[in-house]
Amino acid sequence: xxxxxxxxxxxxxxxxxxxxxxxxxxxxxxxxxxxxxxxxxxxxxxxxxxxxxxxxxxxxxxxxxxxxxxxxxxxxxxxxxxxxxxxxxxxxxxxxxxxxxxxxxxxxxxxxxxxxxxxxxxxxxxxxxxxxxxxxxxxxxxxxxxxxxxxxxxxxxxxxxxxxxxxxxxxxxxxxxxxxxxxxxxxxxxxxxxxxxxxxxxxxxxxxxxxxxxxxxxxxxxxxxxxxxxxxxxxxxxxxxxxxxxxxxxxxxxxxxxxxxxxxxxxxxxxxxxxxxxxx
Amino acid sequence: xxxxxxxxxxxxxxxxxxxxxxxxxxxxxxxxxxxxxxxxxxxxxxxxxxxxxxxxxxxxxxxxxxxxxxxxxxxxxxxxxxxxxxxxxxxxxxxxxxxxxxx
Numbered sequence: 533x534x535x536x537x538x539x540x541x542x543x544x545x546x547x548x549x550x551x552x553x554x555x556x557x558x559x560x561x562x563x564x565x566x567x568x569x570x571x572x573x574x575x576x577x578x579x580x581x582x583x584x585x586x587x588x589x590x591x592x593x594x595x596x597x598x599x600x601x602x603x604x605x606x607x608x609x610x611x612x613x614x615x616x617x618x619x620x621x622x623x624x625x626x627x628x629x630x631x632x633x634x635x636x637x638x639x640x641x642x643x644x645x646x647x648x649x650x651x652x653x654x655x656x657x658x659x660x661x662x663x664x665x666x667x668x669x670x671x672x673x674x675x676x677x678x679x680x681x682x683x684x685x686x687x688x689x690x691x692x693x694x695x696x697x698x699x700x701x702x703x704x705x706x707x708x709x710x711x712x713x714x715x716x717x718x719x720x721x722x723x724x725x726x727x728x729x730x731x732x733x734x735x736x737x738x739x740x741x742x743x744x745x746x747x748x749x750x751x752x753x754x755x756x757x758x759x760x761x762x763x764x765x766x767x768x769x770x771x772x773x774x775x776x777x778x779x780x781x782x783x784x785x786x787x788x789x790x791x792x793x794x795x796x797x798x799x800x801x802x803x804x805x806x807x808x809x810x811x812x
Numbered sequence: 813x814x815x816x817x818x819x820x821x822x823x824x825x826x827x828x829x830x831x832x833x834x835x836x837x838x839x840x841x842x843x844x845x846x847x848x849x850x851x852x853x854x855x856x857x858x859x860x861x862x863x864x865x866x867x868x869x870x871x872x873x874x875x876x877x878x879x880x881x882x883x884x885x886x887x888x889x890x891x892x893x894x895x896x897x898x899x900x901x902x903x904x905x906x907x908x909x910x911x912x913x914x915x
Contacts, residue, residue, distance in 0.1 A: 605880060607818060608835050761879045 557705045559698050559798060562712065566799045570747040574735070583751035583806040585744030589735035593742060593812070606683055606756040606808040609676070609763045613684025616677060621666045627681065630662035639682075639689035639805050643794050644697065645704040652707050652790040655682055656767055660785075673784035674771065679754045679763035679808075686754065686807030694751065694805065696798045708798065711791030715746075720779030726792070741812065748800045750793065752809030759812065766793060821896050821914045828890030828914055830861060830869070832898055833882050840875035855903055859883065862897040863890045863914070890914050 570582065574589065581588040587597040617627045617635055628634040632641075642655035659681055660670035671678040698704050718725045727746065729738065734745035741759075753766045764772075767784035770792070774781035782788055818833040834856065841853025853875055861869040868887040890896070892914055899909035 603818065603820070603831055603833050603882065605833070607833070608880070 557709045559705070559708055563799060563801065566747065569731070570734075570745055574745070580804055582745055582748035583800075583803050585749060585752055585809065585811065586735075586742035589745065590742050596812075597810070600810050604756070604808075605758070605810050606754075606763060609680045609683040609754075609756070609808060610687045612676075613680035613682070613687075616681050617684060621663075621668050623666055625666055627659070627662055630658070630665070631685075635685055636688045637692060639686045639807070640692040640694050641696075643790060643797060645699055645701065645707060645794070647699065647701060647704075650703045651787065652711075652794045654766070654785065654790050654793050655685065656765055657785050657790065673767035674765060676763055678767075679765045682754050682765060683763065683808035686805055689805045690807075691804045693802045694797055694800045696794070696801055698798060707787075707791045708795055710788070711793070711795030714788045714792045715795055720774065720777035722777045724777040726773065744811075746796065746799070748803045748806075750796050751800055751803055751805050752807045752811075754807060755809040755811045757811050763808070815910050816908045817898050817900075817910045819896065819898055819910070819912045821890070821912060823890050823892050823894075823914050826888050827886045828863070828888075828894075829884070829886040830896065831882070831884045832861075833880065834859070834900060835880050836900075836902065838875075838877055838879045838881060842875070853903060856881070856900045857903050859898070859900045861885075862899075863887070864894050865897075 567579075571577075571579070574582075577588050584594075584597070587594045620626050628636075632638055639655065642658065643652050645651070646653045656673055656678055659678060660673070663670045671681070698708055715726045718728070729743050730746035730749060734743050736743055750766060753769065754763055755769070756763050767789065770789050771781035771784060816835040819830065820832075821828055821830045836856055837854055838856065839851045839854040841850065843851050845851050855875050855877065856873045859869075859871040859873060860867060868890075869885055871883065873881070894914045895911050896914055897909060897911045899907060901907040
C-alpha cells in the first residue's frame with residue numbers, strides 16, 4: 533500500500549513537471565499555431581478575408597453582403613460617432629483631444645497593455661475614461677453612443693493592420709494567458725467555450741447563423757447586427773455570447789473580457805481593420 | 813443634425829435606379845419595453861420620391877416595415893443632373909426631406 537502511494541506520488545511529480553513546461557507562456561508560438569490552424573482549415577480563404585467573418589466562409593452570404601455594403605446600415609452610426617467626437621464637453625475639450633492623432637486611424641493600436649497600471653486598456657475603456665476625466669457621464673458599454681464612437685474610429689482606421697504588442701512584462705504575459713484561458717474555458721449550462729463555436733465550428737450553422745472564425749473576429753467590431761436591429765460593441769458581443777451559452781455574463785470591461793480582447797486582437801495581428809461591420 | 817435619409821440614384825440608359833435608406837425606429841406598437849409597457853406605435857406612413865417635381869414613387873408604410881427601412885426601385889425618364897426629392901411623414905406628424913442629384 534505504502535509503495536503504491538509512493539509510486540503515484542512520483543508519477544504526479546513527473547506530470548506536474550511536464551505540464552509546467554507546456555504551460556510556459558509563449559504568445560508568438562500560439563500566434564503561429566492559431567494562424568496555421570485557420571489557414572489549413574480554410575485553405576481557399578485569403579488571409580485578409582478572415583476579417584469579414586461569416587462572409588468569408590459562405591458564398592451566398594458573401595453576395596448579399598456585397599450588396600449590403602453599397603448601402604451599409606452602420607452608416608448612420610459612423611456619422612453620429614463623428615459628431616460625438618467633435619462635440620465639445622462642458623469644459624470645452626472634445627473626445628478627439630483624449631486620443632493620439634485626434635482619434636483618427638488608431639483603432640489598430642487597441643487594446644494595449646498599460647505598464648503604469650499593469651492592466652489591459654481597451655478602446656471602449658479609453659473612451660469612457662476620457663469622458664470621466666473631463667467630468668462627463670460615461671457611455672453604456674453596450675449602448676449606441678459607445679458603438680457610434682468606436683464605429684467612427686474603426687471606419688477611419690480601415691485597412692490598417694492590427695498592431696498589438698505584448699511587452700516583455702510578466703503582468704502583460706499573465707493578462708495574455710488569462711485571456712487565452714478564458715477563451716478556451718467552457719462555461720454556461722450548454723458548456724460551450726468561445727472556442728467551441730469560433731475555433732471548432734466556424735463556417736457551420738448554429739440555428740440559422742453562420743459562425744465566424746475566431747481569426748480576425750474583432751477586426752470588424754463594432755457591428756450592425758440585423759438580428760439586434762442595431763449596433764453592438766465588443767462588450768455587447770461578449771456579454772450576449774455568454775448569455776447565449778446560458779452562462780451569467782460578467783460586467784462589461786471586467787478583466788476577463790479585456791484580457792480575452794487582448795488575446796484575440798494579438799491573434800489577429802497583421803490583419804486589416806474592417807469595422808464597422810454588418811452582420812445578419 | 814445629420815439627415816435621416818441616404819439616397820443614391822444612378823441613371824443608365826432609359827431608367828434611373830434609386831436606392832434609399834431612412835433612419836427611423838419604426839415601432840410597431842406591439843412591442844413592450846424592459847418595464848413591460850407597450851412602446852407606442854411610431855412609424856413612417858408615407859414616403860415620396862419626386863424627380864424634377866414629378867412624383868415617381870409613393871409608398872404607404874405601416875407597422876410591419878422594419879426599423880431603418882431600405883427601398884430600391886427604378887423609373888423611366890430620369891437623367892443625369894436631375895433633382896430627386898425624397899420626403900417622409902410619420903404617424904406622429906414628424907417629417908424629413910432631402911434633395912439629391914441623379915448621377
